[in-house]
Amino acid sequence: MLKTIKAKLIASFIALMVIVVGLAAYSVVNIEISAKGFKDYRSSARSSVIAGQVEAELLTLRMAVKDYMLDDSSQKNQAFEQAYQTLLSTVEQAKSIITDPEELKRVGGVVQDLTDYQATFTVVQADMQKRDDIVSGILDVNGPKIEHALTAMLNQAQQLSKTQLTYDAAQALRTLLLGRVYAMKFLNSNSDADMQRVLKEFTTLNTQLQLLTMQATDEALETLLVEAETSIGLYQKGIQEINQVIIERNQLVDEKLSRLGEKITQVTQGIRSQAKSKQDTIGPKVQALNETIIFVLIVVAILASLIALTIAILIPRMIANGLDAIQAVLSKISDTGDFSIRANVDKADEIGQMGRAVNHLLSEMQQAIKEANQVVGALANGRFDKRIQANLSGDLNILKQGVNQSAQSIEETMAALSKLLDAMSEGQFDVSVQANLEGGFKTMLQNACTTTQSLNQTIGGIVNAMQKMQQGEFSSRVNVEAKGELLKLKDGVNHSMNALDAAFKEIIAVVVAQSNGDLTQKIKNQYQGDLKTLTDSVSRTSEKLVEVVSKALTATSVVNSASDEVSRGALDLSQRVQEQAAALEETSATMDEMNSQVQSNTQNALQATHVAEEVQDKANTGAKVMMQTIDAMKAIQESSHKISDIVSLIDGIAFQTNLLALNAAVEAARAGDHGRGFAVVAGEVRSLAQKSADAAKDIKKLIDETVDRVNQGSSLATESGDMLTSINESIHSVTQMITHIAQASAEQAEGVHQVHNAISQIDQATQQNAALVEETSAAAESMSEQATLLNEDMAFFNTGTTLRTPTKKPQASAAPKGTTSAKVPALSAPKSAPKSASAQPKPMAKIAAKPAAAKASSDEWGEF
Template sequence: MRITTKFVVGFLVMALLTCLLGYLGIVNVQQMMAADVSAAEALAEQLILVTKIAMAAAVLIAIILGTVMAGTIHKPIKQMMEAAEKISRGIIDVQLPTEAKGEVGQLAVSFAQVAANMRELADAAAKIARGDLAVSISAKSADDVLGGSLQELLQVLKRLMSELKQLYEQHAEGEIDALIADEQFNGAYREVAGGINDGYRLYVSTLRKILAVLTGYAEGNFSVSLERLPGKLAQANEGVELLRQNLQNVIDETVTIAGLTAAGALGVRGDADELYGDFKRIITGINETLDAITDPINEAAQVLSAIAEGDLQVSMTGEYQGDHAIIKKALNQALANFNELLANILEAAQQVAAGSKQISDSSMALSQGAAEQASSIEQLTASLEEISGQTKHNAENADKVNKLAVDAKGHAQQGTEEMQEMLAAMAEINRSSQNISKIIKVIDEIAFQTNILALNAAIEAARAGQHGKGFAVVAEEVRNLAARAANAAKETTELINGSIEKVNDGAYIANQTAAALQKIVADIDKMADLVQQIAAASTEQAAGISQINTGIAQVSRVVQGNSATSQESAAASEELASQAEMLKQQVAGFKLKTKAAGQDTAAGEELGPQLEQILAELPEQEPAAEEQAEQEQAYLEAAAAAEPKILLSDLEFGKY
């Protein structure tokens, strides 16, 4: 194998190593793009290690070449031959006979010089092969093709290195479209540069594809997918797919949580088990955020539930920050306000209940009093109504009496006049009686004569014997009649005498009666006056009573109105009391924090000073007189005991 070939091989190896290095670099750059800085450092170290290994390999090759070249000279020629043979085999580290002179020596010297030159070049080549491009190679002559070529190689390598470095720097700066200007290289170098460029293009296009997919993901479009990359690049497929899945999972989970949370299911948490790394952190972060939000909401909900059930003794106690602290403070403040408000309402309701109860009681008492007043007045009205009727009746009667008195007076006067006439008539009777007396004397004498005649007739009849019997009977009858006539005359005389006496008495009485009648007339005059006065007074009374009635009726209306009003007021205050009681009960349904419990009875007794005064001024009911009641009870029992059962009611009530 020729040395040049070995060099070329060495350089090619180096070039390949460089390409490998470049490839590794690109891979590492890509990884660095995906990974963080620390990983990049690790990769850089890895890169250096790889480079060292490549260099060591180059050195190893150079040593092998030198040893081979030196070992060929055996005893100058042999040594040289060996050296030459070695050299021909590419071994430049040859031992040349130093002691040899002459041509051999010269040859040896030349050879040695050649060897030295070759060694120099080999060293340079070895250095180049090891990657040390800091060597300087000078052409020994214009025809020194090897040196010139080596020099040219070095320059090409340096340019290549410089291009690569620039390429790297441009790519490191993100100029991913940068490529090696491969037209300045020839042949294989152009190919190398082109290959590098192709490699870069390939990776850049792959990167672009990945970037396009990532941009799609970044824009929220998960429908894009990375075309299947060959070989190990398929890792990128896996990575991108994993990324997509993770992002999709995170997004799905987040959307689910957000949806449920928006729907009010505050207890829902994201499932972070299937996620890794920071994706897991996103979900756990959301969960923690939800916890932070829902804890105060949950507590507020509990507190509000308690409030809804009437328990105002609760409050929010958790430690919260920011807006949650504001919610907590506001809720607690609202609770405090409610507590105070309801306590005040309770107190007021208790006062109103107590007050209205008292007003109700008082109105009731007032109503009772008014009713009693009204009932007394009602009785009074009824009695007065009757008295009024009676008084009218009295006046009418007095009028009648007056008329009667006038009549009586007339009659009495008439009586007096008639009495005079009667006296005259009686005197006439007296005179007539005396005349009758005389007539009776005549009748008496006639009777006497008749008696004698009858006696004579009886004697004559006796003489006539049998024929005079009838005549004797007649005579006897006549004699009887005479006797009776005499008797009658005698009685009549007595009567007439009595009559005359009586007429005299009568005249006396009649005179007295006339006098009495005169007095009666005078009295009736007086009486008529008095009765007239009574009639007038009764009429006046009737008018007066009528006025009293009107007045009493007015009073009655007022009192009845009072009675009705106080009943209504009692009803209203009763209603008020019951409403207040209801309010009290409703408020009592709340459990309050403040002083409420003890107030229930205490507040009821305490009324405002004005109310107390009003109530104090209300009239009190008088107690009934007991001793009187007892006695009445005794009489009642007596009346009940004596009472025989007599029905004062009908027994039949029609359809009832």
């Protein structure tokens, strides 16, 4: 199947191209899969980060709501609006970053929840405004009126010296003050117990007013009592409306704001959890895929290298060996003139076909020359019955027929002449000889018969001329004086000698030119008879040689075309390998940038850890100093202010614990998966803080209404110590969370570094493939140069036509950087001497030296 060189070249390079194209397709497909994995991994990481940001901004928003609940100032309202807009912007950013449809749907739900959250907060703001309006329009107006009326009543009772009325008025005033104090506490605490205490105090106040009404006998007192009762009724109605507004507001906060906040938090935590799960799945798959790509690239590259090396060694060697064998045979024949030498024809390829064609031509030429020499030798020896018996074809057959016909004519002529000469030897010149002759032989015989008398005078000159002709000298002529028919005979002999001389000169010129490689020389003059046959045979021989040389040149053109196709394929493959290398360089640059960002995050986390540790040390020192101050103040006032200190301590702990829980929740959201445990603990701490606050409120019922400044100072010092302790604990928690973040960043940096190394290995393998393609292109160029050199050697024979092989014209855009495309020179007669052997590839070194040998053997060609 693969017997010819063309088939072997096509099959070899198709196999090589299939391997390389398969490798390229495999690399492109799997690198695209790997790149998609990196893209999904990065998308998951960005989704996790943006979800953490949303959760942190949400906690900031909820803190702003709590701050507004404690202080409904415009500054707190602006803080809420700013936090809301920031959170909304972060959510919109998340919608542009997150690509998973399910997660996008959940993020869309978050946007709707935020809209509900803002609408609910607007209602809460309205309730807060309504509460403030009632406080400023009713409580702050009627409270002083009641106190003024009771104070005036107390003064009048004292003036009237009514002890019981004075006592009851003082008790009513005391009850009023207690009611207003608990009303203020209720506005701050929103506690149902404080509200019940307010209602109880005002119920007691109404009872006390009834006692005062029964004791009032003065019209002025009655007027004051009516005024007080009216104001008390308005005050009670106002405090009840405030209670209802606060209940509605707290329901909105608990049932809407808190639940919406927890719902959004669950969504962000779910997104982060799903992103982490994707990363845990994608990371190992991408790593395993990269390792597989590297292994396959190495194996296929080695296989392609072996195949290319085999093609580059075997095929040129096979072609060179075959051409060297044929060249050696032709050179040996040229040197020795021995046409019995034959080329090796065992191969079934184009070289073998060329060898068989050369052998067949040599066999026919050898047989024709051998038998022609035998016929000529027989004629020279006087044997005119010898003929060429070989079975020839084409021009050689024409030569055979011409020689045989010439021998036949000579035999008949010589027979007639012999008979005539026999008669002449006897002195009988009137003898008549009949023979089937034509042309000059017939004329010569007729003239001989009619001019026997003149032959005696001219026979000597004719014999002399014939002898010289037998010796190969065609310049001799018959110079004997003759008249009549003898003169014609003399002139006929001389004319024949002239024709033979001219014909053989042209034949010698053609044969000498062929020995010098010039196949364009032709016999220009026209001859008749056997000379025409002889000259035509020489011309046909030249044409046959032109045909043989042209076929050899065509074979070299085929080799040139094959090498051209190989070179173009190598250039195309080189371009694809360069595109693959460029894609790998872009991926490597992206991994470098990611690695730098992860390293920067790790360093920032470490620096934050050091700063937090320094802050914790300072907070510990401050806490120790404050504890010493508290111990000193407790030692001074332990006996008289124990209950107040305990209540203040519990209240401070509850408040600071609540703040700590909120801060821990914020930090837990920022810490991501590592902060989930802190979020749970923060919730429990908030619950405990709420219970502690409730307990503190119950204990405060037992505290006296007046607290001196020493007790206040002690309470403030205690609260400061607790705050420092809480801050210290918060800083410790933050330090631990930052440490965990730093560790996670370090692990992530290590993973990115490993991926970067894998891509670098793929890039190296791609560069090796590019080098292999350049080597293949160089091998094809070398093959083209060897074929060109063979063209130049075969161009020693000038056939009169110029056969050109296709010149390689690779596209400039397809040539890879650092690769030089080989140009195949046109096949024509050499314009200068052949190149030296040292400047040519080794397989063709022998061929380059043959033209000189051929030129040196031109004398042997002349003999032929």
